[in-house]
Amino acid sequence: MENGYSSKSLPLDAPAGIRIRGPLSEPSLNRILSREALQFVADLEREFRPRVKFNLGCRREEQARYDSGELPGFDPATRELREGDWSCSKTPAVIADRRVEITGPVERKMIINALNSGAKVFMADFEDSLSPTWDNIVRGQKNLCDAVNRSISFEDKARNKHYKLNDKTAVLFVRPRGWHLQEAHIEIDGEPATGALIDFGLYYFHNHSSFRSKHDGYGPFFYLPKMQHSREAAVWNAVFDRAEERMAAPRGSIRATVLIETLPAVFQMHEILYELREHSAGLNCGRWDYIFSFVKTVRAHPDRLLPDRFQVGMTQHFLKSYTELLIQTCHRRGVHAMGGMAAQIPIRDDPAANDTAFELVRADKLREVKAGHDGTWAAHPGLIELVTKVFDDNMPRANQLHIKRDDVRVTEADLLQMPRGVRTLEGLRHNTRVGIQYLAAWLTGTGSVPLYNLMEDAATAEISRVQNWQWIKYGAVLDGEIVAVSVSKELFGRVVEEEMGRIEREVGKKRFESGRYREAAALFARQCTKEDLDDFLTLDAYRHIVKFVPALQARL
Ligand SMILES: CC(=O)SCCNC(=O)CCNC(=O)[C@H](O)C(C)(C)COP(=O)(O)OP(=O)(O)OC[C@H]1O[C@@H](n2cnc3c(N)ncnc32)[C@H](O)[C@@H]1OP(=O)(O)O
Ligand SMILES: O=CC(=O)O
Numbered sequence: 337m338e339n340g341y342s343s344k345s346l347p348l349d350a351p352a353g354i355r356i357r358g359p360l361s362e363p364s365l366n367r368i369l370s371r372e373a374l375q376f377v378a379d380l381e382r383e384f385r386p387r388v389k390f391n392l393g394c395r396r397e398e399q400a401r402y403d404s405g406e407l408p409g410f411d412p413a414t415r416e417l418r419e420g421d422w423s424c425s426k427t428p429a430v431i432a433d434r435r436v437e438i439t440g441p442v443e444r445k446m447i448i449n450a451l452n453s454g455a456k457v458f459m460a461d462f463e464d465s466l467s468p469t470w471d472n473i474v475r476g477q478k479n480l481c482d483a484v485n486r487s488i489s490f491e492d493k494a495r496n497k498h499y500k501l502n503d504k505t506a507v508l509f510v511r512p513r514g515w516h517l518q519e520a521h522i523e524i525d526g527e528p529a530t531g532a533l534i535d536f537g538l539y540y541f542h543n544h545s546s547f548r549s550k551h552d553g554y555g556p557f558f559y560l561p562k563m564q565h566s567r568e569a570a571v572w573n574a575v576f577d578r579a580e581e582r583m584a585a586p587r588g589s590i591r592a593t594v595l596i597e598t599l600p601a602v603f604q605m606h607e608i609l610y611e612l613r614e615h616s617a618g619l620n621c622g623r624w625d626y627i628f629s630f631v632k633t634v635r636a637h638p639d640r641l642l643p644d645r646f647q648v649g650m651t652q653h654f655l656k657s658y659t660e661l662l663i664q665t666c667h668r669r670g671v672h673a674m675g676g677m678a679a680q681i682p683i684r685d686d687p688a689a690n691d692t693a694f695e696l697v698r699a700d701k702l703r704e705v706k707a708g709h710d711g712t713w714a715a716h717p718g719l720i721e722l723v724t725k726v727f728d729d730n731m732p733r734a735n736q737l738h739i740k741r742d743d744v745r746v747t748e749a750d751l752l753q754m755p756r757g758v759r760t761l762e763g764l765r766h767n768t769r770v771g772i773q774y775l776a777a778w779l780t781g782t783g784s785v786p787l788y789n790l791m792e793d794a795a796t797a798e799i800s801r802v803q804n805w806q807w808i809k810y811g812a813v814l815d816g817e818i819v820a821v822s823v824s825k826e827l828f829g830r831v832v833e834e835e836m837g838r839i840e841r842e843v844g845k846k847r848f849e850s851g852r853y854r855e856a857a858a859l860f861a862r863q864c865t866k867e868d869l870d871d872f873l874t875l876d877a878y879r880h881i882v883k884f885v886p887a888l889q890a891r892l
């Protein structure tokens with residue numbers, strides 16, 4: 337035995353070609369990686385890995401075109417499909433009313449709290465709000481199994497608090513990782529597995545039959561993140577077909593909502609729905625990744641520098657156009673158009689600030705329901721009552737599929753219009769302070785955190801990173817300074833140093849020394865100052881959280 341791990345903590349009964357490289361922290365997790373479950377995910381991996389790799393290659397090719405000056409737009413080749421008359425399969429009754437959805441990582445206590453929160457849906461997250469440590473991934477699957485079969489409970493000994501499910505709970509959706517992330521701790525035929533297929537496959541394998549016996553045979557339900565093109569949706573559709581076939585589940589029983597959260601995908605919404613038409617549960621405005629993707633896509637265009645992050649709100653023309661087009665598209669195809677996440681969360685120790693935060697959430701949700709959204713997201717149980725009321729007051733039916741928004745006329749220029757606002761030193765400082773603290777949490781296994789009274793997760797951290805990168809790369813001139821100041825590596829270096837000092841003062845010396853702040857700062861600074869922008873912060877950061885069983889230590 338070395339470092340607390342023993343070969344006994346590895347599941348030993350893996351089928352041929354599968355190697356589990358991460359330790360299991362308790363024997364009850366073994367069941368998640370049963371021989372049959374691993375065989376199921378390995379079959380998916382072997383069938384779909386080539387298509388996943390092909391699609392990632394297409395992303396690189398498309399990005400090279402944007403880097404040489406092109407901008408994304410509607411595809412002339414699929415015009416007939418966009419203009420044609422077709423619908424997605426009818427939405428199952430159990431998810432007809434999705435007015436408020438709570439989201440959160442697949443953490444045991446939070447799953448119980450979210451399911452009990454009074455929201456219609458809980459989206460359990462392996463993605464933006466989860467740091468994908470091996471333990472979080474496997475434990476998250478176990479937590480979800482226990483939630484689906486209603487045996488989940490949690491004991492908070494320190495607070496003498498016992499958690500269990502209420503009789504009435506939210507409907508469960510699960511968001512697997514995006515196509516770009518690998519699961520290094522499961523090797524299939526000598527290569528790391530595709531994270532998305534591991535998350536989907538293990539969850540589907542263990543839970544499909546429980547869903548079959550309820551919800552009129554529909555489910556499990558999924559959210560699908562970060563796609564860039566309809567050919568990626570076609571892969572998900574084929575994965576769903578194969579999973580249903582293997583488990584003798586009715587075709588179309590799996591339903592999934594696609595997040596439109598990349599700039600290229602906004603030009604592909606009809607096409608994405610078409611590919612998934614038998615499995616679709618609509619689209620969602622993933623605003624935070626969308627803003628991140630906007631910057632990433634135009635990274636080679638020096639004339640497209642974003643203003644401060646706080647000014648890129650949903651009333652900016654490009655974001656308003658995106659949400660309206662999404663609503664029109666979904667309602668033409670007979671599926672839900674879900675709203676996104678306001679970043680404000682309850683502020684316990686400051687009633688005035690709490691009131692302001694609630695007012696901002698109320699205004700955001702009012703805008704969404706009036707625009708025609710069928711529901712929206714909430715980040716915290718303390719917001720469910722408020723958000724529900726806004727939708728109840730303005731949406732008398734279960735949804736607004738009948739509101740077609742034929743008045744909406746959105747062009748490529750609308751979707752690409754630059755947001756207005758100023759670029760400030762405080763914006764650079766805030767991005768840096770938040771980016772470093774978020775990464776420090778992520779490296780220790782926490783994927784969503786409250787920072788300065790806002791929810792921060794991987795998508796919001798990405799905005800901080802790419803905005804800094806863009807300003808440094810193109811020497812953005814800052815507004816509001818007495819003498820002209822442009823952002824440079826030297827200025828950024830000073831900002832990192834000063835913000836590290838501030839973080840240390842804010843979190844205290846003890847926490848600062850025992851945390852991973854210095855490692856996070858080095859990682860964040862490296863990412864912000866690279867000559868060429870990395871596609872995802874989490875790809876670089878993932879290397880820092882991979883922990884192989886020492887006896888099997890090898891290069892990633
Ligand atoms: C860009 C996107 O993808 S958005 C979607 C992804 N992001 C998310 O899902 C973020 C979800 N939200 C969260 O993770 C949390 O609300 C945070 C990290 C922002 C704040 O969490 P905390 O600091 O723990 O909040 P707070 O202390 O006020 O929590 C109070 C209680 O509510 C619970 N709670 C807070 N948020 C949630 C949630 N989203 N789901 C379930 N329970 C929650 C806490 O566990 C705590 O429970 P307890 O009283 O039984 O101990
Ligand atoms: O996933 C949601 C987002 O806003 O990003």
Ligand SMILES: [Mg+2]
Pocket residue numbers: 464561595597622624625795
């Ligand atoms: Mg996202």
